[in-house]
Amino acid sequence: MSTLISNLATFGPAGLIGLLWLLERMLTRRRETQLTAALQRILRDEQRLRTLADAIARNTAAITRFTANQNQQSRILRHLLEELHHGRLTPGH
Numbered sequence: 001m002s003t004l005i006s007n008l009a010t011f012g013p014a015g016l017i018g019l020l021w022l023l024e025r026m027l028t029r030r031r032e033t034q035l036t037a038a039l040q041r042i043l044r045d046e047q048r049l050r051t052l053a054d055a056i057a058r059n060t061a062a063i064t065r066f067t068a069n070q071n072q073q074s075r076i077l078r079h080l081l082e083e084l085h086h087g088r089l090t091p092g093h
Contacts, residue, residue, distance in 0.1 A: 004022070011018065 004019075007015075
């Protein structure tokens with residue numbers, strides 16, 4: 001890089017302008033590489049978050065079904081106990 005600077009400096013102001021242009025291009029290329037890498041990470045994270053959200057939705061649905069089932073079983077058992085308590089149902093029948 002120092003050789004390039006020395007060579008461009010021999011051209012005076014035009015060399016300085018050329019050097020600044022080259023530096024700007026190098027920095028722009030580096031920044032574009034960083035932005036591309038950041039975008040790729042964002043896209044990967046987006047996919048992971050979508051997968052996580054889907055898993056949470058499935059788990060929530062399963063818990064909801066389980067809760068509904070448990071509530072139904074509880075109502076049935078409560079009804080059976082009331083029937084036993086009031087003598088309308090005999091054990092074993």
